Amino acid sequence: MQKTIFITGASTGLGKSTAKLFQSKGWQVIATMRNPEKETELNQLENVIVLPLDVTNSEQIDSTIKSVLEKYSIDVVLNNAGYGLIGALESLENHQIERQITTNLFGVIRVSKAFVSHFREKKSGTFINITSTFGLMGFPTCSIYSATKFAVDGFSESLASELVQFGIQVKVVAPGGMKTDFAIRSMEVGQHKAYEKLTLEVSKGYSAEQIDNYTKAEEVAQIIYEASTDNKNQLRYVAGKDANALYAERLSLGAETQVQNIKSMFTF
Structure with missing residues (x-):
């Protein structure tokens, strides 16, 4: 029987790569994005349905998912929509902080909530929430971004225990750097004169040369597919590679030691 995945943020990058991979594996794909009228690739594929969805719009979340569930039985929900807000806390405006939290955290919570009763009634289903390396460890200029991704990780861990009684799984995929245009397309940067040296040092991680060493979005999509189908608890x-190395370091050294090591890198 054909399975169906619902994806947020499917217009570019990881979301689009995941949609294409699942479609190639014979799945029905419901690919949502803010501006579906601009999509020229996914809407040409068989078994792919492209729908409008802005995860900052709670009313649209409820209406879109209600409409979807009237027509389809969903097996996997991929909460992928999000973007990066980078900059020292002092450099960020309140509206930037609020938008980041609304998109990266509230979007995940609201989409998940809209699907829970569907999964509970069918006694199966999987939520896969995209976090980040910076949802596992902190890093300078990433305080608000990390706040959202740490929160999604904690939300997912708690929800996993809450829903296991109904046969529902909740999983987290935490990518490191990816070879996409995320650093240009999906990143908002704050600037403050007092943090110029820090910002310059951190920005080296987003250089074209560094991005070229990162993991391909298609490879992360494959991990999402495995998480959806491996039946592992x-x-x-x-x-x-970068994410696994940093996470392994955190586990081996301990969080406190890793934090002190990172602080020593940025003591000017």
Whole structure:
């Protein structure tokens, strides 16, 4: 029997790569995005339905998902929509902080809530929530971004225990750097004169040369597919060499030692 995945943020990058991979595996794909009228690739594929969805719009979340569930039985929900807000806390405006939290955290919570009763009634289903390496460890200029991704990780861990009684799984995929245009397309940067040296040092990680060493979105999509189909009772899937190295370091050294090591890198 054909399975169906519902994806947020499917217009570009990881979301689009995941939609294409699942479609190639014979799944029905419901690919949602803010501006579906601009989509020229996914809407040409068989078994792919492209729908409008802005995860900052709670009313649209409820109406879109209600409409979807009237027509389809969903097996996997991929909460992928999000973007990066980078900059020292002092450099960020309140509206930037609020938008980041609304998109990266509230979007995940609201979409998940809209699907829970569907999964509970069918006694199966999987939520896969995209976090980040910076949802597992902190890093300078990422305080608000990390706040959202740490929160999604904690939300997912708690929800996994809450829903296991109904046969529902909740999983987290935490990618490191990816070879996409995320650093240009999906990143908002704050600037403050007092933090110029810090910002310059951190920005080296987003250089073209560094991005070229990162993991391909298609490889992370493959991990999402494995998480959806491996039937493992596993919560976290760390994706990418850089992410796995940093997470292994955290586990081996301990969080406190890793934090002190990172602080020493930025003591000017």
